[in-house]
Amino acid sequence: MGAVFCGISQAWAGEYQVTVEYSLPPLYSTASMTLNGTGSFTDPGSGSPILTIDLDSATINYLPGVIFGSFNGISLSYAGSTGEITGEWDVTNNFNPAGTGPVTIPLNGGGDISAWDQVTPLTGGPSAGQFDDPSGELNILSWTVEDLDGPDNPPTGQPYIQLNSNAVYALSGSSVFNGPLPSTPISSYEYPQGPGVWQPQGFSWSGWDAHGCSFEANEGSGTYDYFDGYGGSEFFQYAASLTLEVDFLATEILLWTTTGNYGYELRDLQSDTRTTGVLSALNGTLLNPGSYRLTLMDDGHGEPYESINQYGCGWDCVQCDCTDCCPEEIYQERYSGYLVTGAYTLEPAPPACPADINNDGTVGFPDLVQLISKWGSCSDCPEDINADGEVNFPDLLQITSAWGPC
Numbered sequence: 001m002g003a004v005f006c007g008i009s010q011a012w013a014g015e016y017q018v019t020v021e022y023s024l025p026p027l028y029s030t031a032s033m034t035l036n037g038t039g040s041f042t043d044p045g046s047g048s049p050i051l052t053i054d055l056d057s058a059t060i061n062y063l064p065g066v067i068f069g070s071f072n073g074i075s076l077s078y079a080g081s082t083g084e085i086t087g088e089w090d091v092t093n094n095f096n097p098a099g100t101g102p103v104t105i106p107l108n109g110g111g112d113i114s115a116w117d118q119v120t121p122l123t124g125g126p127s128a129g130q131f132d133d134p135s136g137e138l139n140i141l142s143w144t145v146e147d148l149d150g151p152d153n154p155p156t157g158q159p160y161i162q163l164n165s166n167a168v169y170a171l172s173g174s175s176v177f178n179g180p181l182p183s184t185p186i187s188s189y190e191y192p193q194g195p196g197v198w199q200p201q202g203f204s205w206s207g208w209d210a211h212g213c214s215f216e217a218n219e220g221s222g223t224y225d226y227f228d229g230y231g232g233s234e235f236f237q238y239a240a241s242l243t244l245e246v247d248f249l250a251t252e253i254l255l256w257t258t259t260g261n262y263g264y265e266l267r268d269l270q271s272d273t274r275t276t277g278v279l280s281a282l283n284g285t286l287l288n289p290g291s292y293r294l295t296l297m298d299d300g301h302g303e304p305y306e307s308i309n310q311y312g313c314g315w316d317c318v319q320c321d322c323t324d325c326c327p328e329e330i331y332q333e334r335y336s337g338y339l340v341t342g343a344y345t346l347e348p349a350p351p352a353c354p355a356d357i358n359n360d361g362t363v364g365f366p367d368l369v370q371l372i373s374k375w376g377s378c379s380d381c382p383e384d385i386n387a388d389g390e391v392n393f394p395d396l397l398q399i400t401s402a403w404g405p406c
Contacts, residue, residue, distance in 0.1 A: 014039065014149035015269060016053045018076060020085070020105065021141040022129070024060075030141065033058040035074060041118070041152055048114050051078040051145070055085075068092055071103065076145070078122075080114075083107035085143075105129045107143055118151040119161055119249075149269050149291040150249035159254060159348045160211050163247040163291075169217070170241050181213065181244070212257075214343030217242035217298050242340075244296040250289050255349040256282040260342030263301040267293040279342045286349050302338030353406035354385050355399045363402045371395060 016039050021032040039053030055074040069091035076085045085105040109124035116122050122145040129138030150163050169177040217240070247269070262279040269291040278301065351359070357367040371391060374383035378391045385395040 014041065014147055014152070017146045017148055018053065018055060018085070019144045021143070023139045023141060028139070033060070033071070039076070048080040048112065051083070051113055052076065078107060078110070078113050081110070081112045083110065103129065105138070105140055118147040119163060121146045148247060154249060154251040159250065159252045160346050161249040161251065163249060165246045168243045211347055212343065212345035215244070216339065216341040242298050246294045247292070248294070249291050250287055250346070252289055253349040254287045254346040256285050256287060256344065256346060258283040258342070258344040260340070261301050261303065262340050262342035263297045265295045265297070267295070269293055279344060282344070287346065296342060298338070298340040302340035304338060353402065355402035356406045357382050361406060363399055363404060363406050368399055371399060
């Protein structure tokens with residue numbers, strides 16, 4: 001699926017994200033920087049297209065508090081099979097004089113950009129960056145360029161194109177799961193591993209296809225308490241949340257089918273307009289062609305949920321030798337919060353007027369002639385208006401009943 005370029009100069013503006021993985025002296029530990037910016041993918045009319053991006057600044061830490069600095073005035077250019085990132089280094093070094101100077105990061109291994117489909121990220125491999133301070137060494141391990149808006153010339157026949165996705169499940173503010181949506185169902189729910197050892201309350205992943213997904217999660221807080229007959233103590237507490245983010249491109253009008261009480265934000269990446277609400281409110285609405293970011297958030301949504309589970313000798317003497325432990329010794333799990341669920345699919349919207357077979361805005365003789373020409377068995381054809389596998393009198397009646405402007 002390659003980009004299509006015409007014989008005249010064209011330029012398309014868009015949002016891009018660039019990630020560079022690198023290592024620096026003296027420890028040569030691996031780090032990465034993520035840069036966002038606006039750029040253009042330009043067809044000069046002849047030769048290879050040119051990608052140019054103006055990127056935000058980044059902070060670089062060699063040794064935190066000892067050698068650190070900023071990377072400013074960053075820009076990316078790529079033409080043919082070569083490219084580079086350039087900018088200005090401003091480094092504070094407590095051991096040596098501070099340094100400033102130009103930086104060049106070669107973008108090797110990305111291939112010919114004329115073959116880039118703007119859906120899959122443009123990626124490359126190792127190179128040696130060039131700069132002056134502190135020692136001129138910048139080892140580039142890998143790099144990635146993502147077009148957040150999707151293809152400038154979307155491929156035909158694909159009404160929905162997923163650009164990327166990310167799910168973050170957080171436990172007490174720390175990420176437990178953070179990455180692309182998995183292709184197979186997963187779950188991460190609590191169960192006791194022994195005194196004081198618990199799996200985190202998590203989310204279940206119940207399905208996925210090219211146009212949507214379904215899921216559930218528990219949000220709120222949980223505590224685990226220990227009682228030994230003399231008193232109790234709280235030995236674990238957590239709060240959980242799940243956020244889902246999907247970037248996608250709609251190449252034709254799509255129909256939402258949604259259920260659930262997740263909160264959502266839908267951002268148009270081209271106009272930067274946003275709508276918010278509860279996921280179920282999108283059900284039955286239409287989405288115009290464009291590039292979008294759908295964010296689903298469980299915070300502040302869902303049905304109240306509370307449970308108390310108790311374990312130990314005070315409740316089940318079979319599970320331990322009650323002669324060796326206090327009869328009142330128990331572990332208690334208390335969880336209160338909200339259960340959030342949701343599912344959505346995006347599919348091509350049905351035609352507004354199925355009797356207008358030739359889609360000219362009017363139901364008339366051309367549609368009637370087209371229907372008669374397909375009379376009889378006809379699977380998956382527009383003349384079979386009621387989709388029963390046959391073009392016959394019920395379809396003819398739909399044309400006559402809808403006669404006129406449509």
